[in-house]
Amino acid sequence: MSRQSQPSFSFRFDENNQELSISGSMRPQYAEELDSCVKMVETAVAGMRGTIYVNVKRLVRLNNLAFHVLGGLLVRLCDERPDLRITVVTSSVVGWSTRKFGALRERNAKINVEKYDNDFYPGQSFVENSDFIHVLRTQTKMTWRHEKSILPRHGMRPGLNIADICCGIGDFAVLLQKEFQPARLVALDHSRSSLAYARKVASDFGINGIEYIYGDASDMLLEDNQFDFVTCRHSLQVFDRPELILKELFRICKPGGRVYVTNEKNSHCLGEPRGETIQWTYNEVAKLWHHFKMDIECGPKSRRLLMDTGFDDVQMESFMVTNMDGDPQDFADIIESWKNLFAGDMANQRGDSPEFIERFKRGFDDHIFAALHPKGYAGWPIWVASGRKPL
Numbered sequence: 001m002s003r004q005s006q007p008s009f010s011f012r013f014d015e016n017n018q019e020l021s022i023s024g025s026m027r028p029q030y031a032e033e034l035d036s037c038v039k040m041v042e043t044a045v046a047g048m049r050g051t052i053y054v055n056v057k058r059l060v061r062l063n064n065l066a067f068h069v070l071g072g073l074l075v076r077l078c079d080e081r082p083d084l085r086i087t088v089v090t091s092s093v094v095g096w097s098t099r100k101f102g103a104l105r106e107r108n109a110k111i112n113v114e115k116y117d118n119d120f121y122p123g124q125s126f127v128e129n130s131d132f133i134h135v136l137r138t139q140t141k142m143t144w145r146h147e148k149s150i151l152p153r154h155g156m157r158p159g160l161n162i163a164d165i166c167c168g169i170g171d172f173a174v175l176l177q178k179e180f181q182p183a184r185l186v187a188l189d190h191s192r193s194s195l196a197y198a199r200k201v202a203s204d205f206g207i208n209g210i211e212y213i214y215g216d217a218s219d220m221l222l223e224d225n226q227f228d229f230v231t232c233r234h235s236l237q238v239f240d241r242p243e244l245i246l247k248e249l250f251r252i253c254k255p256g257g258r259v260y261v262t263n264e265k266n267s268h269c270l271g272e273p274r275g276e277t278i279q280w281t282y283n284e285v286a287k288l289w290h291h292f293k294m295d296i297e298c299g300p301k302s303r304r305l306l307m308d309t310g311f312d313d314v315q316m317e318s319f320m321v322t323n324m325d326g327d328p329q330d331f332a333d334i335i336e337s338w339k340n341l342f343a344g345d346m347a348n349q350r351g352d353s354p355e356f357i358e359r360f361k362r363g364f365d366d367h368i369f370a371a372l373h374p375k376g377y378a379g380w381p382i383w384v385a386s387g388r389k390p391l
């Protein structure tokens with residue numbers, strides 16, 4: 001792998017993946033400033049065949065001169081080498097790049113542009129659907145009662161620089177802001193509908209100071225070593241490559257700071273009466289999520305995931321949200337929102353039969369029955385884990 005960097009951008013070629021990654025801000029004044037980059041690519045590509053990937057997901061600025069040099073290089077490589085194709089990988093996070101690089105296809109049809117975060121993880125269509133907002137709203141209301149007192153045990157205190165990555169509708173960030181008065185609070189997510197909701201709530205309720213950012217948690221534009229405390233709740237279980245998100249959480253956390261994650265193990269949801277049908281349905285939930293490459297069983301794996309990423313001093317605990325925490329109807333609302341999503345869109349997309357869906361729904365209905373029953377008990381267990389980035 002060769003690498004060349006200038007103050008504002010980096011240009012690196014990974015031979016194993018046949019991938020040229022360009023990131024930062026590329027604004028030369030003279031074409032000669034890019035001579036060595038061009039030479040490096042020409043040399044690297046000389047021995048390769050097939051598809052060359054040009055990753056510009058983190059290229060935030062590109063002036064006309066740089067585009068002229070870079071575009072010219074890609075077109076020339078395709079013109080001169082019948083055995084080469086080029087795929088430029090852009091991101092919706094950097095809005096202009098798909099249109100700009102897309103124009104190169106008119107100069108050589110072997111240049112293709114792929115927008116990485118268009119369908120970039122299998123569960124995306126469910127969690128970025130505005131219906132999901134209801135699921136998140138009902139959940140945080142119940143989990144905050146517990147996490148409010150759990151967080152300080154994991155290092156949360158007033159005055160920290162905090163990032164809530166995969167923030168969803170931003171309600172957790174608002175609660176953090178009110179309870180712990182951070183010095184800075186950044187909340188990032190990839191769901192435009194959730195972020196729009198978060199910004200509206202903040203403006204309606206006059207909440208200032210939360211920086212809501214659209215971004216990909218597995219490849220963030222945030223700089224290294226910035227935050228004392230980084231949270232990522234219920235999201236490693238949604239994204240199909242959680243290790244990439246963890247690597248990024250580690251990167252943006254300051255040495256000595258902590259990363260805090262929460263995850264579930266849905267098959268351990270429980271209730272009485274009607275424990276058996278409830279159990280059956282939640283075992284099926286785990287299989288359904290697995291079908292879409294999401295790991296809703298990930299909670300107890302959090303310790304290993306944090307340690308494998310390089311964190312030390314890993315702390316872990318679990319808590320159970322129950323119908324006895326407050327108004328049992330709040331618990332029932334969570335289950336109703338799960339039923340609508342899991343036994344609705346998700347089961348339909350998997351192609352489940354009407355008979356299966358009916359049985360699947362029954363477990364959720366029985367869980368609601370247990371929650372609202374005067375002598376009933378219904379629970380949803382959650383695992384909290386945090387680790388320190390070594391000094």
Ligand SMILES: C[S@@+](CC[C@H](N)C(=O)[O-])C[C@H]1O[C@@H](n2cnc3c(N)ncnc32)[C@H](O)[C@@H]1O
Pocket residue numbers: 127128136139140165166167168169172188189190191194215216217218232233234235238239
């Ligand atoms: C189950 S929700 C949890 C949201 C919030 N943390 C909460 O606890 O209410 C998962 C969130 O992760 C976000 N997400 C998943 N993968 C992401 C990625 N690669 N980049 C940014 N956000 C992502 C989804 O958009 C969704 O809002």
